[in-house]
Amino acid sequence: MIPELGHFALIIALLLALTQAILPLVGAQRGNLTLMAVARPAAQGQFLFTAIAFACLAYSFLTNDFSVENVARNSFSQLPEVYRLTATWGSHEGSLLLWVLTLGFWSTAVSVFSRHLPEDMAARVIGVMGLISVGFLAFLLTTSNPFERLLPAAMDGNDMNPLLQDWGMIIHPPMLYMGYVGFAVAFAFAIAALLSGKMDVAWARWSRPWTTVAWAFLTFGIMLGSWWAYRELGWGGWWFWDPTENASFMPWIAGTALIHSLAVTEKRGAFKAWTVLLALVVFSLSLLGTFLVRSGVLSSVHAFATDPARGAFILGFLAVVIGGSLALYAWRAPKMVTGSGFTWFSRESLLLANNVILMAALGSVLLGTLYPLFIDAMGLGKISVGPPYFNAVFVPLMAPALFLMGIGPLARWKDASLPDVVTRMKWALGVALATGLLLPLTLDGFNPWASLGFFLAAWITLAVLAAFIDRLKHGQGGLLQKLAGLPRGFWGMQLAHLGMAIGVAGIAVVANYSTERDVRMEVGSYAELAGYTFTFRGTTEHDGPNYRAARGTLEVSQNGKPVATLHPEKRIYNASGSGMTEAAVHPNIFRDVYVALGEQLDDQGAWTVRLFHKPFINWLWFGALFMVVGGFMAASDKRYRIALRRSEVPKHLAAQGA
Amino acid sequence: MKPRHRKLALIVLVLAVLGVAVALVLNAFNSNLVFFFSPTQVANGEAPTSRAFRIGGLVEEGSTRREADGLTTRFVVTDTAKSMPVTYTGILPDLFKEGKGVVAEGRLGPDGLFAATQVLAKHDENYMPPEAASAIEQAQKAQLTVVE
Numbered sequence: 064m065i066p067e068l069g070h071f072a073l074i075i076a077l078l079l080a081l082t083q084a085i086l087p088l089v090g091a092q093r094g095n096l097t098l099m100a101v102a103r104p105a106a107q108g109q110f111l112f113t114a115i116a117f118a119c120l121a122y123s124f125l126t127n128d129f130s131v132e133n134v135a136r137n138s139f140s141q142l143p144e145v146y147r148l149t150a151t152w153g154s155h156e157g158s159l160l161l162w163v164l165t166l167g168f169w170s171t172a173v174s175v176f177s178r179h180l181p182e183d184m185a186a187r188v189i190g191v192m193g194l195i196s197v198g199f200l201a202f203l204l205t206t207s208n209p210f211e212r213l214l215p216a217a218m219d220g221n222d223m224n225p226l227l228q229d230w231g232m233i234i235h236p237p238m239l240y241m242g243y244v245g246f247a248v249a250f251a252f253a254i255a256a257l258l259s260g261k262m263d264v265a266w267a268r269w270s271r272p273w274t275t276v277a278w279a280f281l282t283f284g285i286m287l288g289s290w291w292a293y294r295e296l297g298w299g300g301w302w303f304w305d306p307t308e309n310a311s312f313m314p315w316i317a318g319t320a321l322i323h324s325l326a327v328t329e330k331r332g333a334f335k336a337w338t339v340l341l342a343l344v345v346f347s348l349s350l351l352g353t354f355l356v357r358s359g360v361l362s363s364v365h366a367f368a369t370d371p372a373r374g375a376f377i378l379g380f381l382a383v384v385i386g387g388s389l390a391l392y393a394w395r396a397p398k399m400v401t402g403s404g405f406t407w408f409s410r411e412s413l414l415l416a417n418n419v420i421l422m423a424a425l426g427s428v429l430l431g432t433l434y435p436l437f438i439d440a441m442g443l444g445k446i447s448v449g450p451p452y453f454n455a456v457f458v459p460l461m462a463p464a465l466f467l468m469g470i471g472p473l474a475r476w477k478d479a480s481l482p483d484v485v486t487r488m489k490w491a492l493g494v495a496l497a498t499g500l501l502l503p504l505t506l507d508g509f510n511p512w513a514s515l516g517f518f519l520a521a522w523i524t525l526a527v528l529a530a531f532i533d534r535l536k537h538g539q540g541g542l543l544q545k546l547a548g549l550p551r552g553f554w555g556m557q558l559a560h561l562g563m564a565i566g567v568a569g570i571a572v573v574a575n576y577s578t579e580r581d582v583r584m585e586v587g588s589y590a591e592l593a594g595y596t597f598t599f600r601g602t603t604e605h606d607g608p609n610y611r612a613a614r615g616t617l618e619v620s621q622n623g624k625p626v627a628t629l630h631p632e633k634r635i636y637n638a639s640g641s642g643m644t645e646a647a648v649h650p651n652i653f654r655d656v657y658v659a660l661g662e663q664l665d666d667q668g669a670w671t672v673r674l675f676h677k678p679f680i681n682w683l684w685f686g687a688l689f690m691v692v693g694g695f696m697a698a699s700d701k702r703y704r705i706a707l708r709r710s711e712v713p714k715h716l717a718a719q720g721a
Numbered sequence: 722m723k724p725r726h727r728k729l730a731l732i733v734l735v736l737a738v739l740g741v742a743v744a745l746v747l748n749a750f751n752s753n754l755v756f757f758f759s760p761t762q763v764a765n766g767e768a769p770t771s772r773a774f775r776i777g778g779l780v781e782e783g784s785t786r787r788e789a790d791g792l793t794t795r796f797v798v799t800d801t802a803k804s805m806p807v808t809y810t811g812i813l814p815d816l817f818k819e820g821k822g823v824v825a826e827g828r829l830g831p832d833g834l835f836a837a838t839q840v841l842a843k844h845d846e847n848y849m850p851p852e853a854a855s856a857i858e859q860a861q862k863a864q865l866t867v868v869e
Contacts, residue, residue: 407730415734419734419738420738423739423741427746444756445756445852446755446756447755447775449755451752452749455753456742581792581810581811581812644815659812661812669791671812
């Protein structure tokens with residue numbers, strides 16, 4: 064009964080989405096306030112019914128209703144409750160339902176926080192989001208019904224993929240989707256601006272906090288995914304340049320470009336046409352990412368072709384959204400007026416350089432991701448583009464962008480003085496160069512890439528410091544008062560930039576100074592790695608809720624002093640019989656000590672064991688968290704809230720920008 | 722800056738970055754593309770001996786042997802028509818099993834032994850790595866043609 068209820072709720076949600084899409088858009092075009100007023104309640108109703116459908120599916124998972132095919136395939140009676148809940152979005156169908164639910168959430172958020180917008184703008188934004196909901200709901204109902212019954216019901220489920228049974232995976236998909244789908248808001252704003260022909264500065268101010276929040280969520284989602292891969296795949300890697308990772312990284316790169324070009328459009332009225340185009344590109348890449356990961360095209364181009372209904376639908380949907388929005392853009396963009404001018408050295412020009420470089424980096428990732436698919440689809444053979452390609456292209460492209468990151472925030476809008484910036488940053492450049500040259504010497508040998516990383520990290524950090532010093536020179540009151548008085552937009556930007564510096568420093572160390580060893584260990588034997596001694600104390604039998612495991616004990620010590628006792632596991636899951644390596648990690652701020660069990664070698668209890676020393680790995684996650692916090696902080700800046708209360712602010716700006 | 726100059730500067734900037742990007746891509750593409758060969762193709766001498774490539778197929782039943790050091794494993798990869806010996810030093814992934822699909826990256830030695838640097842494991846229990854599946858499919862198709 065419950066699954067049918069969910070199915071029914073999904074149908075109602077589709078009808079409401081149709082209402083949410085059509086009536087407000089028609090109303091906005093005709094200036095009909097009654098039709099426009101439908102937007103908000105329709106969006107909220109659509110969200111409510113999608114949420115009901117989602118709750119029904121979650122209920123089926125929690126109560127082990129194996130008469131639902133989706134549940135039977137992806138869950139298991141012995142699966143712990145929390146993983147039964149997350150199994151709801153572990154499957155293709157469930158994850159698309161989560162996608163629609165997230166879109167409903169964002170639409171509802173827009174419907175609540177859009178009181179300050181002109182009525183036709185709000186109606187158009189919500190209407191466009193409704194159109195996207197229609198597409199995805201129709202896709203769910205016609206090709207991927209999550210409530211499909213299984214007759215006769217299965218005795219038990221197939222279990223969730225053991226790799227996904229990890230708490231990093233509990234929040235990774237929802238956070239990632241909050242980011243992906245959040246860019247739909249920026250997209251809807253861009254389309255609404257194109258439809259209305261009012262591509263003024265106001266829309267940049269309206270869509271900016273939404274975009275920044277979506278970007279922060281996406282950053283968090285990618286970080287969680289990387290953290291999960293690092294611990295759970297058992298190989299100590301944190302980024303593989305795998306197509307599924309690139310699928311989320313490409314919208315992130317474009318989104319990063321967008322939040323920077325939105326800054327120029329909002330503050331200076333420049334780059335208007337480009338910013339609109341970028342907003343369309345970012346969401347198109349989010350859709351492409353969903354398509355790549357969810358259509359099965361990555362695992363096999365041919366498997367994708369053998370299930371034509373799903374593939375054709377997504378491909379058609381992509382074509383309509385991307386083609387339609389670009390056509391609208393081509394028609395409307397020439398009418399956009401250019402903003403005020405700027406010189407070759409100004410904050411505008413530096414942000415422009417940021418955008419150009421990010422786009423080139425995006426292009427290289429896109430090429431490396433899609434080229435193997437293209438070659439395979441053409442029947443020209445199978446190839447793979449490995450991490451060396453991406454590292455060889457991405458790192459040299461991003462290095463100048465990171466260098467400019469130190470200058471951009473210090474340069475004035477419109478016309479900055481190069482000599483002035485040079486005078487202010489001479490010391491910083493010297494200190495950063497010294498750091499880059501000397502710091503690697505304190506580590507395990509000199510490495511040019513590590514040196515470059517340290518230089519850039521130090522440079523950005525010092526630039527952040529310089530920006531604070533600059534701001535604190537002026538104004539009155541104590542230091543704390545002044546710090547508290549700085550706008551949140553400023554704080555957010557500096558925190559995010561600092562996060563980038565922390566992340567770059569972490570990458571520079573972990574990519575160049577990590578060590579690992581595969582060793583054969585007998586009970587009582589020991590192995591050395593990076594100054595740590597690992598003593599193997601054998602394994603014991605250990606029973607988990609839905610698996611059996613051999614649980615190893617390794618004592619880690621340094622210079623004779625005990626550091627940690629680690630318990631890596633080798634699990635066999637009951638339902639599928641598949642094996643899984645559960646690594647054990649002892650983290651601290653400067654390094655992770657990481658051990659994973661290989662195989663048992665003999666009856667005496669000898670095992671192959673993999674030992675890792677990962678210096679500075681945690682700086683990556685810290686850096687990303689700084690960016691996330693920075694993003695939320697910038698989005699909560701006072702000026703967006705003032706605009707909420709006083710609608711004359713955007714108008715005044717509109718006049719100024721035109 | 723005048724609009725005309727700005728446009729010119731923009732074009733120069735875009736072209737410069739694009740040029741650098743294209744140079745980097747071309748340079749990296751040539752040396753970092755990893756091609757895939759099935760055991761049949763390797764047996765026919767189609768695979769290069771000078772660079773790394775990937776092979777795929779099934780791990781032949783009963784072929785896995787561990788060397789005395791406990792870390793080096795030898796096994797045979799087959800596409801059901803031809804098979805080739807592989808050696809790998811290190812811990813094998815969880816999903817490595819005899820009779821199951823496998824993809825390995827490495828170099829072909831003069832003795833015909835494939836020295837793998839990486840054994841890939843990004844597939845689950847029921848699912849065959851696409852390269853391995855296609856290798857077997859190709860080999861079986863070829864055999865059918867011979868029988869006919």
